[in-house]
Amino acid sequence: MNNENSNKKMTVINGSHFSNLEGFYEEISQLFMKDEDWKVGTLDGFDDILYGIDSNITWKDSQKSKVDLGFDLTKEFYENKIRIGKPFNVKLIQQKLDELIDGNGQTLFEILIEIIESHENIKLILD
Template sequence: MELNISNNNKQKMTVINGGHFFDLSGFYEEVSSVLMKDADWKVGSLDGFNDILYGGFGVFENGDTVQLTWKESQKSKQDLGFEATKEFYENKIKQGKPFNIELIQEKLDELIDGKGQTLFEILIEIIESHQNITLILD
Protein backbone atom coordinates (compact mmCIF):
# COMPACT_ATOMS: atom_id res chain seq x y z
CA MET A 1 0.00 0.00 0.00
CA GLU A 2 1.62 3.20 -1.19
CA LEU A 3 0.48 6.71 -1.88
CA ASN A 4 2.92 9.31 -3.13
CA ILE A 5 2.01 12.80 -4.19
CA SER A 6 4.27 14.38 -6.77
CA ASN A 7 4.68 18.11 -6.13
CA ASN A 8 5.24 19.23 -9.72
CA ASN A 9 1.90 18.32 -11.28
CA LYS A 10 -0.07 17.25 -8.23
CA GLN A 11 -0.60 13.82 -9.76
CA LYS A 12 -1.39 11.29 -7.07
CA MET A 13 0.26 7.93 -7.41
CA THR A 14 -1.11 4.80 -5.86
CA VAL A 15 -0.33 1.10 -6.12
CA ILE A 16 -2.54 -1.99 -6.11
CA ASN A 17 -0.40 -5.04 -5.45
CA GLY A 18 -1.64 -8.26 -7.09
CA GLY A 19 0.63 -10.19 -4.72
CA HIS A 20 -1.65 -9.18 -1.84
CA PHE A 21 -4.72 -11.06 -3.13
CA PHE A 22 -5.81 -14.03 -5.23
CA ASP A 23 -9.55 -13.51 -5.70
CA LEU A 24 -12.16 -10.78 -6.13
CA SER A 25 -12.87 -10.35 -2.42
CA GLY A 26 -9.13 -9.98 -1.84
CA PHE A 27 -9.01 -7.38 -4.62
CA TYR A 28 -11.79 -5.46 -2.84
CA GLU A 29 -9.81 -5.62 0.42
CA GLU A 30 -6.68 -4.36 -1.36
CA VAL A 31 -8.39 -1.42 -3.07
CA SER A 32 -10.25 -0.57 0.13
CA SER A 33 -6.99 -0.37 2.09
CA VAL A 34 -5.18 1.53 -0.69
CA LEU A 35 -7.89 3.92 -1.90
CA MET A 36 -10.18 4.24 1.11
CA LYS A 37 -7.65 4.67 3.93
CA ASP A 38 -9.79 6.62 6.42
CA ALA A 39 -13.27 5.84 5.10
CA ASP A 40 -15.64 3.83 7.26
CA TRP A 41 -16.89 1.53 4.49
CA LYS A 42 -15.18 -0.91 2.17
CA VAL A 43 -15.56 -1.79 -1.47
CA GLY A 44 -17.64 -4.94 -1.92
CA SER A 45 -18.88 -4.84 -5.52
CA LEU A 46 -17.88 -3.84 -9.03
CA ASP A 47 -20.23 -0.85 -8.78
CA GLY A 48 -18.65 0.14 -5.46
CA PHE A 49 -15.19 -0.07 -7.02
CA ASN A 50 -16.33 2.15 -9.88
CA ASP A 51 -17.82 4.63 -7.39
CA ILE A 52 -14.60 5.12 -5.41
CA LEU A 53 -12.68 5.84 -8.61
CA TYR A 54 -14.67 9.06 -8.99
CA GLY A 55 -12.81 10.31 -5.91
CA GLY A 56 -13.99 12.17 -2.85
CA PHE A 57 -14.22 9.05 -0.66
CA GLY A 58 -10.65 8.26 0.25
CA VAL A 59 -7.16 9.26 -0.80
CA PHE A 60 -8.02 11.43 -3.79
CA GLU A 61 -10.67 14.00 -4.64
CA ASN A 62 -13.00 14.29 -7.63
CA GLY A 63 -11.00 15.35 -10.66
CA ASP A 64 -7.55 14.66 -9.17
CA THR A 65 -5.13 13.21 -11.68
CA VAL A 66 -4.19 9.73 -10.49
CA GLN A 67 -1.56 7.29 -11.65
CA LEU A 68 -2.62 3.81 -10.59
CA THR A 69 0.02 1.11 -10.87
CA TRP A 70 -1.18 -2.50 -10.67
CA LYS A 71 1.84 -4.52 -9.57
CA GLU A 72 1.88 -8.23 -10.38
CA SER A 73 -0.94 -7.60 -12.84
CA GLN A 74 -0.17 -10.81 -14.75
CA LYS A 75 -0.81 -12.80 -11.55
CA SER A 76 -4.09 -10.91 -11.11
CA LYS A 77 -4.99 -11.57 -14.74
CA GLN A 78 -4.78 -15.30 -13.99
CA ASP A 79 -6.36 -15.05 -10.51
CA LEU A 80 -9.31 -13.07 -11.89
CA GLY A 81 -9.49 -14.92 -15.19
CA PHE A 82 -11.88 -17.44 -16.70
CA GLU A 83 -12.37 -19.75 -13.69
CA ALA A 84 -12.90 -16.95 -11.18
CA THR A 85 -15.30 -15.18 -13.54
CA LYS A 86 -17.28 -18.35 -14.23
CA GLU A 87 -17.61 -18.94 -10.47
CA PHE A 88 -18.59 -15.27 -9.96
CA TYR A 89 -21.48 -15.57 -12.43
CA GLU A 90 -22.55 -19.02 -11.20
CA ASN A 91 -22.76 -17.72 -7.63
CA LYS A 92 -24.93 -14.79 -8.71
CA ILE A 93 -27.24 -17.15 -10.60
CA LYS A 94 -27.52 -19.43 -7.53
CA GLN A 95 -28.23 -16.42 -5.32
CA GLY A 96 -31.02 -15.21 -7.59
CA LYS A 97 -32.71 -11.97 -6.61
CA PRO A 98 -31.81 -9.12 -6.70
CA PHE A 99 -29.62 -10.15 -9.66
CA ASN A 100 -30.89 -10.19 -13.23
CA ILE A 101 -30.47 -13.93 -13.81
CA GLU A 102 -31.09 -13.75 -17.58
CA LEU A 103 -28.42 -11.09 -18.06
CA ILE A 104 -25.94 -12.95 -15.88
CA GLN A 105 -26.63 -16.21 -17.75
CA GLU A 106 -25.94 -14.35 -21.03
CA LYS A 107 -22.65 -13.07 -19.62
CA LEU A 108 -21.73 -16.58 -18.45
CA ASP A 109 -22.59 -18.05 -21.86
CA GLU A 110 -20.49 -15.37 -23.58
CA LEU A 111 -17.58 -16.15 -21.27
CA ILE A 112 -17.82 -19.88 -21.97
CA ASP A 113 -18.02 -19.15 -25.72
CA GLY A 114 -14.78 -17.17 -25.44
CA LYS A 115 -16.50 -13.84 -26.15
CA GLY A 116 -17.09 -12.52 -22.63
CA GLN A 117 -14.87 -10.48 -20.37
CA THR A 118 -13.06 -11.90 -17.37
CA LEU A 119 -13.23 -10.13 -14.01
CA PHE A 120 -9.72 -8.81 -14.67
CA GLU A 121 -10.83 -7.31 -17.99
CA ILE A 122 -13.95 -5.84 -16.36
CA LEU A 123 -11.83 -4.20 -13.64
CA ILE A 124 -9.43 -2.78 -16.26
CA GLU A 125 -12.39 -1.40 -18.23
CA ILE A 126 -13.79 0.23 -15.08
CA ILE A 127 -10.45 1.88 -14.30
CA GLU A 128 -9.94 3.03 -17.90
CA SER A 129 -13.42 4.58 -18.01
CA HIS A 130 -12.14 7.26 -15.60
CA GLN A 131 -10.33 9.84 -17.74
CA ASN A 132 -8.37 11.25 -14.79
CA ILE A 133 -6.77 7.88 -13.97
CA THR A 134 -3.76 6.53 -15.79
CA LEU A 135 -3.39 2.77 -15.34
CA ILE A 136 0.02 1.13 -15.47
CA LEU A 137 0.07 -2.66 -15.53
CA ASP A 138 3.30 -3.79 -13.95
Protein backbone atom coordinates (compact mmCIF):
# COMPACT_ATOMS: atom_id res chain seq x y z
CA MET A 1 0.00 0.00 0.00
CA ASN A 2 1.41 3.35 -1.03
CA ASN A 3 0.90 6.00 1.66
CA GLU A 4 2.53 8.79 -0.27
CA ASN A 5 -0.83 10.54 -0.81
CA SER A 6 -2.15 10.09 2.73
CA ASN A 7 -0.20 12.97 4.25
CA LYS A 8 -1.00 15.39 1.44
CA LYS A 9 -3.23 18.34 2.11
CA MET A 10 -6.86 17.73 1.15
CA THR A 11 -8.72 20.51 -0.63
CA VAL A 12 -12.39 20.46 -1.62
CA ILE A 13 -13.77 22.37 -4.60
CA ASN A 14 -17.51 22.49 -3.94
CA GLY A 15 -19.54 22.50 -7.16
CA SER A 16 -22.67 23.57 -5.28
CA HIS A 17 -20.96 26.90 -4.50
CA PHE A 18 -20.90 28.09 -8.13
CA SER A 19 -22.63 27.71 -11.48
CA ASN A 20 -20.34 29.62 -13.86
CA LEU A 21 -16.66 30.30 -14.52
CA GLU A 22 -16.57 33.50 -12.42
CA GLY A 23 -18.00 31.54 -9.49
CA PHE A 24 -15.41 28.81 -10.03
CA TYR A 25 -12.60 31.40 -9.95
CA GLU A 26 -14.11 32.85 -6.75
CA GLU A 27 -14.17 29.38 -5.14
CA ILE A 28 -10.55 28.73 -6.19
CA SER A 29 -9.44 32.13 -4.90
CA GLN A 30 -11.07 31.37 -1.51
CA LEU A 31 -9.36 27.98 -1.32
CA PHE A 32 -5.86 28.77 -2.49
CA MET A 33 -5.37 32.52 -2.22
CA LYS A 34 -6.88 33.66 1.08
CA ASP A 35 -3.85 35.82 1.89
CA GLU A 36 -3.33 37.24 -1.59
CA ASP A 37 -4.57 40.62 -2.77
CA TRP A 38 -5.47 39.37 -6.24
CA LYS A 39 -7.92 36.76 -7.43
CA VAL A 40 -7.88 34.17 -10.18
CA GLY A 41 -9.75 35.48 -13.22
CA THR A 42 -8.47 33.53 -16.22
CA LEU A 43 -7.70 29.95 -17.23
CA ASP A 44 -4.00 30.85 -17.39
CA GLY A 45 -4.17 32.41 -13.94
CA PHE A 46 -5.80 29.25 -12.60
CA ASP A 47 -3.05 27.14 -14.16
CA ASP A 48 -0.39 29.45 -12.68
CA ILE A 49 -1.57 29.17 -9.06
CA LEU A 50 -1.57 25.37 -9.23
CA TYR A 51 2.22 25.28 -9.64
CA GLY A 52 2.70 25.91 -5.92
CA ILE A 53 0.14 23.37 -4.76
CA ASP A 54 0.80 19.87 -3.45
CA SER A 55 -2.61 18.52 -2.58
CA ASN A 56 -5.35 16.00 -3.11
CA ILE A 57 -8.29 17.91 -4.55
CA THR A 58 -11.80 16.52 -4.30
CA TRP A 59 -14.31 18.21 -6.62
CA LYS A 60 -17.64 17.71 -4.85
CA ASP A 61 -20.80 17.91 -6.99
CA SER A 62 -18.59 17.55 -10.05
CA GLN A 63 -21.58 16.30 -12.09
CA LYS A 64 -23.34 19.62 -11.41
CA SER A 65 -20.18 21.48 -12.48
CA LYS A 66 -19.92 19.32 -15.59
CA VAL A 67 -23.40 20.54 -16.60
CA ASP A 68 -22.91 24.14 -15.39
CA LEU A 69 -19.54 24.51 -17.15
CA GLY A 70 -20.69 22.50 -20.14
CA PHE A 71 -21.60 23.19 -23.76
CA ASP A 72 -23.84 26.26 -23.33
CA LEU A 73 -21.52 28.19 -21.03
CA THR A 74 -18.46 27.25 -23.09
CA LYS A 75 -20.16 28.45 -26.29
CA GLU A 76 -21.04 31.74 -24.58
CA PHE A 77 -17.45 32.01 -23.24
CA TYR A 78 -16.01 31.75 -26.77
CA GLU A 79 -18.66 34.02 -28.32
CA ASN A 80 -17.88 36.73 -25.75
CA LYS A 81 -14.16 36.57 -26.55
CA ILE A 82 -14.90 36.78 -30.29
CA ARG A 83 -17.18 39.77 -29.70
CA ILE A 84 -14.48 41.52 -27.63
CA GLY A 85 -11.83 40.80 -30.27
CA LYS A 86 -8.37 42.02 -29.40
CA PRO A 87 -6.37 41.02 -27.37
CA PHE A 88 -7.97 37.62 -28.01
CA ASN A 89 -6.91 35.50 -30.96
CA VAL A 90 -10.31 35.53 -32.66
CA LYS A 91 -9.29 33.05 -35.35
CA LEU A 92 -8.14 30.48 -32.78
CA ILE A 93 -11.21 31.05 -30.60
CA GLN A 94 -13.52 30.68 -33.62
CA GLN A 95 -11.79 27.36 -34.37
CA LYS A 96 -12.35 26.22 -30.76
CA LEU A 97 -16.00 27.30 -30.99
CA ASP A 98 -16.45 25.40 -34.29
CA GLU A 99 -14.88 22.29 -32.73
CA LEU A 100 -17.21 22.58 -29.74
CA ILE A 101 -20.28 22.89 -31.96
CA ASP A 102 -19.10 19.93 -34.06
CA GLY A 103 -18.87 17.86 -30.89
CA ASN A 104 -15.07 17.61 -30.92
CA GLY A 105 -14.17 20.53 -28.66
CA GLN A 106 -13.67 20.65 -24.93
CA THR A 107 -16.12 22.24 -22.52
CA LEU A 108 -14.84 24.59 -19.82
CA PHE A 109 -15.28 21.75 -17.32
CA GLU A 110 -13.04 19.48 -19.40
CA ILE A 111 -10.48 22.28 -19.84
CA LEU A 112 -10.38 22.88 -16.05
CA ILE A 113 -9.95 19.13 -15.39
CA GLU A 114 -7.14 18.99 -17.95
CA ILE A 115 -5.39 21.96 -16.30
CA ILE A 116 -5.61 20.34 -12.85
CA GLU A 117 -4.44 16.95 -14.12
CA SER A 118 -1.43 18.52 -15.86
CA HIS A 119 0.02 19.25 -12.40
CA GLU A 120 1.66 16.08 -11.10
CA ASN A 121 1.68 17.21 -7.45
CA ILE A 122 -2.11 17.26 -7.47
CA LYS A 123 -4.37 14.23 -7.32
CA LEU A 124 -7.91 15.02 -8.47
CA ILE A 125 -10.91 13.08 -7.23
CA LEU A 126 -14.26 13.77 -8.90
CA ASP A 127 -17.07 13.26 -6.41
